[in-house]
Structures are given as structure tokens and as C-alpha cells.
Amino acid sequence: MSQRPFHHGNLRTVLLDQAELALRTKGVEELSLRELAREIGVSHGAPRSHFIDRKALLDALAERGFLALASAMRAGADSRIEYAESLRAAGQAYVDFAVANAALLDLMFAATMDRPPASLLAAAETLFSTISDVMQAGVEAGVFREAEIERLTLLMSATMQGVSTFVGAGRVLPAGGDQLIDDAIALFLGRPIE
């Protein structure tokens, strides 16, 4: 294993890591396969062994994003005992993720999503079912009714997504995003928001 083995051995993962970084610092449009290869030190054709397309790499990024966001939300929710606190922590995890990975979130929820691979759909489903679990816990906690859970889950997801979009676009500051999540949860719990 010299300093530059022919087989990189880990190229797929390194490509994704480097792409995630580029996404965070330069945006999607400026993300170039050739530049990634250059930075990593492989030939410009090397990425093709792992991603047939530029789109395939972006899909893989989105997939990792869904899984990372889901696990961040779960960790947030699990970090609190009291339900309202738990819900709040999950929501804040969403916004935190959006702040740290704004362009990635755009990619995950891009309207131009023709032919998403099954693995991407599965990852998205993982996120959605995580949120669903968090809401379901509210039934056991006695703050939500079973019958309304499905629609509340969708509404909560959409609300967090919208807040994240606003924060990611700089329309509201991160602190304002947390505030909005608080307000939303208060509304969901039927409490006055001020």
C-alpha cells in the first residue's frame, strides 16, 4: 500500500464526504465531479465507477441526508422525558440540520425528482416514519388523539420543512427558527403562543 495505491479503496465514501463539503460551501450548481476528483487526487473518470451520473451522486447525498436528519431527530426526541420537550427537541434538530446543511436540504426536497432510486425513497420514508413515531409518542403521552395523528404528522413535517426553508434562505435567523418551532408546537398542543 504505497502512498498512492491504484485502488483508492474508499472512494465512494470519500467522494460523498467531499461532495457534502462542497455542497455546504459552494452550493449545488458549483459542485463539479471533476473538481471533486481533483481534490481527492483521482482521475476525472474515477467517480464513474461509483456513480454513473452526477445526479446519482446527488441522489446518494440526499439519501445520506435523510438518514442523518432522521437520526438527529430521533436523538433529539430521545434526549427528553417530558413529551412537549421531546417534541421541541426533535423540531430543533430539524432546524439545526437545515442551518448546517441548507443546500443539502434543498436537494432532499427538490421538486425536480424524476425517477428517484428506491434507496432514496426508502431513506425519505425513514425520516417520515421517525417523525411519525415522535408524534405517536404524543398519543401515549395523552396530548394527541390517535385519530388525528396522521394529519398532524404531515402538518408537523411540513411546518418544520417550511421553517427550515426560511432559515436556510436567511429569511429568518436560526434563533427565529427555534422560536417558530416553539410557536408551532404550542399551537399543536392547543396552547396560546404568546
Next chain:
Amino acid sequence: MSQRPFHHGNLRTVLLDQAELALRTKGVEELSLRELAREIGVSHGAPRSHFIDRKALLDALAERGFLALASAMRAGADSRIEYAESLRAAGQAYVDFAVANAALLDLMFAATMDRPPASLLAAAETLFSTISDVMQAGVEAGVFREAEIERLTLLMSATMQGVSTFVGAGRVLPAGGDQLIDDAIALFLGRPIE
């Protein structure tokens, strides 16, 4: 004025119209300045007289989007007398716009927004103040309190944006989007959602 005058005379507008169409049918990534020029029948350098950059054209598209969405919402809100109905119509206008212009909405709220021109910020502000007006009308209608309006406006905007993202991404059907807007409004008005 022959069939092909040297000066197009209307190129800027035609470019934007054609770009809007391309956005709707092919997505942002596939939108090419040269292809637009080809379709319109001008040289590949012609667009540069009106848009210094590809990004400048996209910014102009987003600007038109903000104004169009704002006026659609206002028209929707004004089409009803009863406040809850008015609010609902405004929300539905948002979702309708998102369904018809998913990629454009992405563009309008893209996270990668470095150095947005003043006119774009102004257009975005027009949308936001339109939504603010719609919420403010709820105070006069006696369903909202003045003190909570600012935060409710933000929350309502974020919710509609989130719902639109879900609809645009195909995560929920358009009809489901309307349902979500209904649910959100019910929640805002303090009514049970089922």
C-alpha cells in the same frame, strides 16, 4: 420590420417566458441559456445584453415568481367575504402556484442565495407583506389578536411553504396539500382539525 429584425425588441421578456416554460418542463439544471437563445432564434450571446449571468436570469425569474405568487394570493383572499374562507383561498392559491411552478418555487426559496439583487429582495418582501395583510385582516375579523400577528404570519408562511414543498416534491398529492392547508388554518383558528 422584416420577419427577423436585428433588434428583437422584446427579448428580455421573451427570454423570461421561455425560461419559465423550460423551468416547468425540464428543471433548473437543464435550463440552458444557449438553448433558450436557439429556441427564440437569436444568437447565443444575445441574452447577455439583458442578463449578465445565468444567475441573473434565474434571479429575474424568481422575482417574477414572488410577484405572481403575491398577486395570486391577494386575488384568492379578496375572492371571499368570510375571513376563514378568505384565509383558506389565500393558502390554496399558494399551493396551486407550487403545483404549477414547483421548480420556480425552489428557485425562489433556494438556500444558495448569495448577493440577491435589491429588486429580488423587494419582490420577496411584497409576497411577505401580502401574507401579512391577509393575517392582519384576521385581527379586524376578530379571530386573531394583534399581538400574535407577526409570529402567526411567519408561522403561516412557513407552513404554506412546507406544504408546497411536499406537494411539489410529490410527497403528497395536490388534494392532500389543500387538506393540509385546511388543517393548518383550523389549527390557527383554534378549532379541532377533524
Next chain:
DNA sequence: CGCTCAACTAGACATTGACTATTTTATAGA
């Protein structure tokens, strides 16, 4: 009638994504 300047053309260039043929190397099986 001629000036001027914005609008357009035409040509050039570097960069990119994608494709192909070829080379290297890890590994599994005899």
C-alpha cells in the same frame, strides 16, 4: 442627415459531464 449607443452577432476559450478503450490490482478458485 449623421451620431451615438444599446442590442445583437460571431468567434474563441476553459470547463464540464459523459462515453470508451485500456491498464492495474484485488481476490477467489483450482
Next chain:
DNA sequence: TCTATAAAATAGTCAATGTCTAGTTGAGCG
């Protein structure tokens, strides 16, 4: 241990794109 095989990477090519520059056209104004 040797060898077949296929995965992983290289290098070269191609069309397309965004951007830049120099030159051309013509509409409107004094």
C-alpha cells in the same frame, strides 16, 4: 501458489455550456 476474472481506476475524446471580447447593425435623437 498460480491464474482467471472482474472491479476499480486511468487517459483520451467529444459535444455542450457559460462567459468573454471584438465587431456589426440599426433605432432614435439632436
